[in-house]
Amino acid sequence: MPENEQNHSRATAEYSRVIPVWKFALFSIASMGLYQMYWNYKNWKFFKEKDNLDVSPFWRTFFMPIFLSSLFDRFSDMLKADGHPTNYPTPLLIFIWVFMNTCCPYAEGPIFLAYYFSFLAFIPVLDSLNVYWKKKFPDLPDKPLTAGQIILLMAGIFSFFIILLGTLFPE
Amino acid sequence: MADNEKSYSGVLSVWKFALFSIASMGFYEFYWNYKSWKFFKEKDNLDVSPFWRTFLMPFFMSSLFDRFSDMLKKEGYNIKYPTAILIIFWIWINTTTIWKEPIWLLAHLSFLSFIPVLNSLNVYWKEKFPELQEKPLTIKEIIFLTAGIFVFIIALAGSFSLN
Numbered sequence: 001m002p003e004n005e006q007n008h009s010r011a012t013a014e015y016s017r018v019i020p021v022w023k024f025a026l027f028s029i030a031s032m033g034l035y036q037m038y039w040n041y042k043n044w045k046f047f048k049e050k051d052n053l054d055v056s057p058f059w060r061t062f063f064m065p066i067f068l069s070s071l072f073d074r075f076s077d078m079l080k081a082d083g084h085p086t087n088y089p090t091p092l093l094i095f096i097w098v099f100m101n102t103c104c105p106y107a108e109g110p111i112f113l114a115y116y117f118s119f120l121a122f123i124p125v126l127d128s129l130n131v132y133w134k135k136k137f138p139d140l141p142d143k144p145l146t147a148g149q150i151i152l153l154m155a156g157i158f159s160f161f162i163i164l165l166g167t168l169f170p171e
Numbered sequence: 172m173a174d175n176e177k178s179y180s181g182v183l184s185v186w187k188f189a190l191f192s193i194a195s196m197g198f199y200e201f202y203w204n205y206k207s208w209k210f211f212k213e214k215d216n217l218d219v220s221p222f223w224r225t226f227l228m229p230f231f232m233s234s235l236f237d238r239f240s241d242m243l244k245k246e247g248y249n250i251k252y253p254t255a256i257l258i259i260f261w262i263w264i265n266t267t268t269i270w271k272e273p274i275w276l277l278a279h280l281s282f283l284s285f286i287p288v289l290n291s292l293n294v295y296w297k298e299k300f301p302e303l304q305e306k307p308l309t310i311k312e313i314i315f316l317t318a319g320i321f322v323f324i325i326a327l328a329g330s331f332s333l334n
Binding site for chain 1 (some may be wrong): 218233
């Protein structure tokens with residue numbers, strides 16, 4: 001990676017860029033998937049700054065289903081260029097994500113809940129990125145949760161459990 | 172299209188793309204997509220499946236258009252096609268128009284989405300290999316084009332005469 005890109009990655013990383021899978025999963029469930037859009041936005045912003053791209057992170061997040069492949073491919077290219085070959089199955093991940101977000105919300109009964117698990121499509125990408133960032137900046141600590149995030153998580157998970165109980169025991 | 176296919180230029184005229192697209196009812200766009208992914212797979216040694224990326228074309232067009240954009244940028248070409256608009260237009264024209272008569276004929280115009288990308292690529296290939304000739308049409312291609320365009324005109328005439 002060229003020096004300016006490395007400086008960018010580090011300068012913007014007071015904390016490590018590692019996002020533990022459990023954190024991503026909890027935020028995703030608690031926000032009914034909106035966290036995935038936030039993550040998408042942040043990553044397009046990252047690439048826009050790092051590679052000086054002429055793209056709009058907002059529109060690429062607004063049309064996330066058609067731009068997710070490009071984002072996953074960019075990560076794959078970035079890791080490969082730094083000597084971390086990845087082989088996550090992008091078509092399968094995107095198919096799962098699109099299916100879970102389009103079909104499951106309209107399903108009746110407990111299958112509806114599968115919608116909450118669309119974060120699963122991100123796990124192979126997150127895992128590859130986490131290994132990369134850990135090796136690149138081993139001295140940087142993980143970003144701790146803020147009070148606001150903890151409150152959001154608790155409220156979101158509480159709502160999820162209410163929906164879960166309501167779906168499993170409708171009477 | 173690839174560097175090693177030096178006998179002909181990688182240039183693909185817009186009129187040729189448009190005619191093939193209309194004659195094949197849009198299937199040529201899938202073929203072009205497949206060939207382009209194959210080109211990148213070989214050029215950049217990518218671990219991707221051109222077949223699945225063509226099968227799921229609406230979700231992978233952005234990645235392909237971005238790859239072309241990155242390739243041209245790396246070679247010093249400052250290109251700026253609006254990827255999001257092109258893809259939304261392509262999806263819209265291929266999904267909403269096919270249900271109504273005679274508006275479904277508009278779906279034949281889905282090739283329009285590819286024109287800005289093709290134009291950028293054509294400038295690039297022309298400057299990269301100015302000595303190479305454009306690939307001429309084969310007999311089979313001419314027969315296919317003639318038949319496809321004939322069917323299209325019949326469909327066009329049929330749609331309007333019904334009304």
